[in-house]
Amino acid sequence: MTLIAAGGVISGGWPYITAAYAITWLFLAGYAVYVLDRSGSLKGREMAVGAALVVLGLAATAATFAISGLERGMVFTGLITVGLVAILRGITRKS
Amino acid sequence: MKFRWEWVPAGLAIILFSLGTYLGLFWAPKEAMMGDVGRILYVHVPAAWLSMVAFTVAFVAALGSLFTSRKGWDWAVEAATEVGVVLNVLLLILGSIFARPTWGVWWDWDPRLTASAVMLLTFVGVMMLRSMVEDPDRRALWSAVATVMAYVNIPVTYMSVRWWRSLHQVQSSPSTMSPDMVFVLRLNAFAFLFWMIWMMAARWRMAKALALASAPPALPEGAK
Numbered sequence: 001m002t003l004i005a006a007g008g009v010i011s012g013g014w015p016y017i018t019a020a021y022a023i024t025w026l027f028l029a030g031y032a033v034y035v036l037d038r039s040g041s042l043k044g045r046e047m048a049v050g051a052a053l054v055v056l057g058l059a060a061t062a063a064t065f066a067i068s069g070l071e072r073g074m075v076f077t078g079l080i081t082v083g084l085v086a087i088l089r090g091i092t093r094k095s
Numbered sequence: 096m097k098f099r100w101e102w103v104p105a106g107l108a109i110i111l112f113s114l115g116t117y118l119g120l121f122w123a124p125k126e127a128m129m130g131d132v133g134r135i136l137y138v139h140v141p142a143a144w145l146s147m148v149a150f151t152v153a154f155v156a157a158l159g160s161l162f163t164s165r166k167g168w169d170w171a172v173e174a175a176t177e178v179g180v181v182l183n184v185l186l187l188i189l190g191s192i193f194a195r196p197t198w199g200v201w202w203d204w205d206p207r208l209t210a211s212a213v214m215l216l217t218f219v220g221v222m223m224l225r226s227m228v229e230d231p232d233r234r235a236l237w238s239a240v241a242t243v244m245a246y247v248n249i250p251v252t253y254m255s256v257r258w259w260r261s262l263h264q265v266q267s268s269p270s271t272m273s274p275d276m277v278f279v280l281r282l283n284a285f286a287f288l289f290w291m292i293w294m295m296a297a298r299w300r301m302a303k304a305l306a307l308a309s310a311p312p313a314l315p316e317g318a319k
Binding site for chain 1: 108112116119120125128129130131132134135138139142178181184188189192193195196197290293296297298300301304
């Protein structure tokens, strides 16, 4: 995808921008839910709201990828994220 | 419900980040060369700053743990390292998304990118070390030493864009940026900072609870 317009200024690129913001929200909200859940701070309705925020972030990320025409790098980025979360969960299980 | 002080940074993080997202996406001016894509810097740069701040907290806590052997410092190492790793992973993903439209590639073995990847690997190593050592005293000692060693890379990562000129730009100065851009960048940086404080406090309490739960029961008086 070429984004360079006349004059050397990059034009467009909104799928990248929205993906960046959606992933940021997903990470920050997702980790907050993970920590608050593990520390027993979230109960009932709060947990549902937290989970809904994460699902919303995931949906926004997925929609962004779909709209942007799914480049392989984005898919790999998503897979790496899932892998890293799994590793994080694994290595923090005992600590 | 009992009030906890970290609800204050939690509330500030949510308010500031909601505002920062809106301003970053729709209000801040376009970057001169990168156009709208430059809006990614309002989340990418704070993630970079705060991952380094989190690792600095881990470093200070590691020194505290080494010099005092107090458990509270060790729990702080655990909390700060994990929060720093989360921010570091986010930083690399955002950097990758930023790199594609601006550099034409998802990744490059540029000195800054490589140093940031090494920063992540070394602190993941600290976390792995913690999970492998059962004895709490040894775990505190070894992970504190490993954290101090891992921290050596942080100044190198920060200075890499000055020491080795390459694809990644040198740090910008507020004097070379539009005041509106500086405002949005600082707003998001404070949002990340409050989120980090909130998460570290929650994670510290979790580390304390886990440590106390796994501690052997105290011997009855006169049993020694």
